[in-house]
Amino acid sequence: MKPVCLVMGAGAGIGGTVGRRFAEEGYHACLCRRSDAEGLDRLVSAIQDDGGSATGFLLNAIEPDSIEDRVAAIEAEIGPIEVVVYNLGAQIGDRSLADTSAKAFEMGWRLGTFGLYRLASAAFPRMEARGKGTLLVTSSTAAVRGNGGQHSHAAAMGGRRMLCQTLNAEFAPKGIHVAHIVIDGAVDAPDTLGKLLGPEGFEKLRESRGRDHDGLLLPTQIADTYLHLAKQHRSTWTHEIDLRSFSDRPWWNH
Numbered sequence: 001m002k003p004v005c006l007v008m009g010a011g012a013g014i015g016g017t018v019g020r021r022f023a024e025e026g027y028h029a030c031l032c033r034r035s036d037a038e039g040l041d042r043l044v045s046a047i048q049d050d051g052g053s054a055t056g057f058l059l060n061a062i063e064p065d066s067i068e069d070r071v072a073a074i075e076a077e078i079g080p081i082e083v084v085v086y087n088l089g090a091q092i093g094d095r096s097l098a099d100t101s102a103k104a105f106e107m108g109w110r111l112g113t114f115g116l117y118r119l120a121s122a123a124f125p126r127m128e129a130r131g132k133g134t135l136l137v138t139s140s141t142a143a144v145r146g147n148g149g150q151h152s153h154a155a156a157m158g159g160r161r162m163l164c165q166t167l168n169a170e171f172a173p174k175g176i177h178v179a180h181i182v183i184d185g186a187v188d189a190p191d192t193l194g195k196l197l198g199p200e201g202f203e204k205l206r207e208s209r210g211r212d213h214d215g216l217l218l219p220t221q222i223a224d225t226y227l228h229l230a231k232q233h234r235s236t237w238t239h240e241i242d243l244r245s246f247s248d249r250p251w252w253n254h
Contacts (some may be wrong), residue, residue, distance in 0.1 A: 001079045002028040002053055006071070008061065008119060009033060009087035013189025014138055014219050016043045018085055022230075023052030027083065030074050032059040039191075053161045061088055062107075065254035069103045080130065083230050086116050087138040089192060090156040094149030103154045106181045109152045112156025113163055119166055124176060134230045137164050141184045144242075161240075168239050170196040182242035184251050188216040215247045219228050 005022035009015040010031035019029040020043070029047060031054060040056040047054040055078065059066050090112030092104050116137065127133025128169060143161040144152035160166055164180040172180065186193055188210050194202040209215030222243060229238055244250065 001214075002026060004028050004030055004079045004081040005083040005085065006074060006081050006123075007031045007032060007085040007087060008059075008067070009085075009089065010040070010056075011036075011087075011189070011191040012039060012043075013187055013192050014183070014222055015085065015087035016089070017219035018136075018223045018226045019043070019054065020047050020050075020052070021220075021227050022083065023035055023047045023051065024056055025227060027053075028078060029054040030081075031077065031119070032098045033058045034058065034060050061118075062110055066204065067115065067118045071126075075126055081123055082132070083136065083137070084119060085136045085226065086119055088112075088115055090160075090195075091140075091153050091192075093196070095151070096149060097151055099134045100151050105155070108152035108156035108199050109159065111116070112153070113159035114161055116163055117251060120163075124167075125170055127176050128171065128174050133175065134177045135167070135179070136229055137165075137178070137180050139164075139180055139182050141182065142178070143182055143223065146254070164207050164239075170173070171238065172237065172239075175234070177229075177232065177234065177237050179238055180240045181226070181229070182240065182251075183217065183222070183244075184242045185244040185248045186216050187222070209245075209247075215245050217243060217245055 005027040007015050007019040010019050010033050023029040031043060032226045037058055043058050044054045044056040059070055061067055088111050090108040092108060139160055142154040142158035161180055164178055168178040204230050
């Protein structure tokens with residue numbers, strides 16, 4: 001029975017690429033995303049064509065019990081979840097306070113913080129019983145710096161960061177590695193940045209900063225870092241790490 005890497009938010013960018021990288025290392029990748037069944041099937045097929053093992057699930061993390069039921073089913077039907085990747089975004093775009101509705105603000109919290117709480121509540125008791133496990137949490141610059149127009153996103157990501165710290169404080173001594181990964185820059189991902197900018201804007205950005213310029217974070221390289229974190233010896237666990245292109249200014253210098 002293969003160990004399982006569960007990815008929440010397995011799109012065409014970081015999430016799907018991380019799942020594919022873990023499958024290359026012998027994990028069974030359980031890939032969850034909210035929509036786009038065809039894209040999910042393509043990702044699963046690509047992993048299988050490369051000799052890996054994967055299963056895809058459509059999952060709306062906002063729905064009650066959706067996360068909890070999926071964790072239970074995977075543990076019962078596929079295998080023990082050794083690595084969980086929480087990659088659900090909570091970005092609603094730049095909005096003034098007046099343009100940030102209560103519903104939009106709450107949505108950011110539900111995806112950014114509450115979903116992570118639910119996932120940990122479902123997976124950690126099982127990991128604790130086995131005495132090992134890894135939670136890798138994708139985060140963003142908003143977790144450490146609140147910019148104008150980012151009321152919902154910064155609150156959600158700041159909460160995500162603090163939740164990672166409290167989870168680490170309780171569960172690291174029990175053998176569960178919690179890593180908070182700050183993506184401090186633009187990612188070459190068509191399903192996130194590409195949707196925000198639109199096809200034409202995304203292509204212009206790729207031409208000016210991406211490709212051979214190495215000015216956009218590459219999902220394949222990010223995935224290597226996630227794998228490294230999952231393989232760390234417990235005597236040298238990393239709790240927080242930030243990733244950015246060599247040409248980007250760090251968040252603390254802005």
